[in-house]
Amino acid sequence: MTYRWPVFRWRQRETGEGYRHGVDWAVTDRWGGASVEPFGELNLGGRVGDTAEAVETNRHRLARALGLHLSDLRFMRQVHSAAVSLASEEETEPVECDGIVTDRTDVALVVLVADCTPVLLADRTTGVVGAAHAGRVGMMAGVVPATVRRMRALGAEQIEAVVGPSICARCYEVPAEMRDEAADVVPVAASVSWTGTPAIDVAGAVVEQLHAEEVRVRWLPGCSRESPDLYSHRREAPTGRYAGVVRLLPPEGAA
Numbered sequence: 001m002t003y004r005w006p007v008f009r010w011r012q013r014e015t016g017e018g019y020r021h022g023v024d025w026a027v028t029d030r031w032g033g034a035s036v037e038p039f040g041e042l043n044l045g046g047r048v049g050d051t052a053e054a055v056e057t058n059r060h061r062l063a064r065a066l067g068l069h070l071s072d073l074r075f076m077r078q079v080h081s082a083a084v085s086l087a088s089e090e091e092t093e094p095v096e097c098d099g100i101v102t103d104r105t106d107v108a109l110v111v112l113v114a115d116c117t118p119v120l121l122a123d124r125t126t127g128v129v130g131a132a133h134a135g136r137v138g139m140m141a142g143v144v145p146a147t148v149r150r151m152r153a154l155g156a157e158q159i160e161a162v163v164g165p166s167i168c169a170r171c172y173e174v175p176a177e178m179r180d181e182a183a184d185v186v187p188v189a190a191s192v193s194w195t196g197t198p199a200i201d202v203a204g205a206v207v208e209q210l211h212a213e214e215v216r217v218r219w220l221p222g223c224s225r226e227s228p229d230l231y232s233h234r235r236e237a238p239t240g241r242y243a244g245v246v247r248l249l250p251p252e253g254a255a
């Protein structure tokens with residue numbers, strides 16, 4: 001069942017029918033928040049130059065829209081790595097990582113992006129979820145397969161993914177050598193820009209990596225650089241961050 005919420009570009013709260021657990025999946029857009037330009041309006045990024053007050057207000061709004069408290073959101077200190085962390089029970093300062101996993105139902109995992117690819121993951125049978133931040137560097141470092149493997153270490157077997165909107169294969173123009181380096185890691189990363197120059201398809205490469213890990217993929221449409229509803233580092237800098245969010249829901253009938 002799809003709901004329309006003010007802070008979400010897309011949300012699906014899927015109950016546990018046929019599965020032990022349900023999952024709440026969401027992607028935010030840039031509207032309905034307290035930030036002013038160039039971060040307006042719903043910037044969720046804490047290290048982009050926006051005021052701490054505006055970011056906290058926006059994060060409160062996100063938590064409330066999810067039916068949670070701000071202290072239930074788990075963020076990463078994203079550094080374009082392949083490091084994966086386990087979401088802690090208690091709220092702590094985010095640790096440096098670009099993948100995060102949990103088997104808890106009382107926290108939501110948040111990945112922040114502005115052109116990079118947000119990847120949300122879940123195994124609704126065993127009850128394990130994950131989120132990954134994959135830009136060009138993280139994709140090449142293998143953060144997405146690393147997150148999948150960390151979920152398997154927690155017991156996940158049948159993993160499904162939602163790949164959120166990000167910069168598209170036509171908009172991510174790069175030098176030829178950079179494209180070749182990416183294509184050496186995942187061949188489908190090689191692309192061509194709107195003007196016919198070398199480009200990289202980061203999201204396409206991520207989807208390919210997920211398929212190689214036998215993960216079922218739902219790929220949401222949209223290009224951050226071309227959509228005024230999303231933040232894009234390539235279109236305007238400084239800018240804010242939108243979010244991909246995943247939360248494991250308790251088993252049916254549980255409190």
Ligand SMILES: [Zn+2]
Nearest residue numbers: 168171223226
């Ligand atoms: Zn595009």
